[in-house]
Amino acid sequence: MHIRVNNLHVRPLNVEISEPVESFPALVAMAEQGAVIFTGEVTGSLTAGMAGDLVRLEGRVTVTVVMSCGRCLCELRRSLDVPFHLCYHQVDVPLGASDDAEEIELTLRDMELTPFTGDEIDPKPEIAQELIMALPQAVLCQEECAGLCPVCGGNLNTQACECAKPVFHEGLARLKDLKIG
Ligand SMILES: [Zn+2]
Ligand SMILES: [Zn+2]
Structure with missing residues (x-):
């Protein structure tokens, strides 16, 4: 899933999302820790557009997670449905290349902006973070488990x-x- 930013100032772009969870390293890492298993495909859609010199992505993704009941440990499948709003800022220095680049990156992240270089954005890492943050703290198979x-x-x-x-x-x-x- 790569979003080309070149023409976004002319018109917004609609992107269908359909990616196996294996292509989201952060989701795979969660499964390896054993707490929560993301499974199947991450599906949804997003709209990419420009807001000033920022690239804004707005969309929604759905994925199935396998968790354990907090009391009886039985396996539960839940569907996560997560809206997201992401903001990206283009930088012309290669990320991680120098102290300056690092400082720019930190400043942008403080403003909740994700830096990117070149003319393409791969939003998978940020979408994975949104999914992880949307995980419920604890789930029960039933209220009276x-x-x-x-x-x-x-x-x-x-x-x-x-x-x-x-x-x-x-x-x-x-x-x-x-x-x-
Ligand atoms: Zn239970
Ligand atoms: Zn007993």
Whole structure:
């Protein structure tokens, strides 16, 4: 997915997005850490246009993520649907080439502008960041998920177990008394 900026000042460009998650290194890295697996294709669309000397990309992407229930650890599939607004600023020094280039890049990023060189933008890294930021902190398979038995590890949603309720740790019990007193 490369957006040519040459003609954007003449007219905006509509781009259909359909890219396998494997072409987003940041999404692949998330899967390797084991927390969340992005799967299938990232699909959607964006409109690219000029705003002054900035290139603005506005669009929306959808992707399927596989996560674990925060209580019972069962596998859940969720669809993420994420709108995004990205702003790019063209720079004529090669990025990372010198201290000056680095300073320009940092200043732009402070203003939430992404620098690019040449006449093409590849927005995949920024779109991947938007997807990662949109991940829910914790998901539950159901509001009343009973979780796992702390003694035998059985899934209490699907099996009743005979385990005794865990005994309160003595220290914690004292803490509780303190609070009440
Ligand atoms: Zn659950
Ligand atoms: Zn149990």
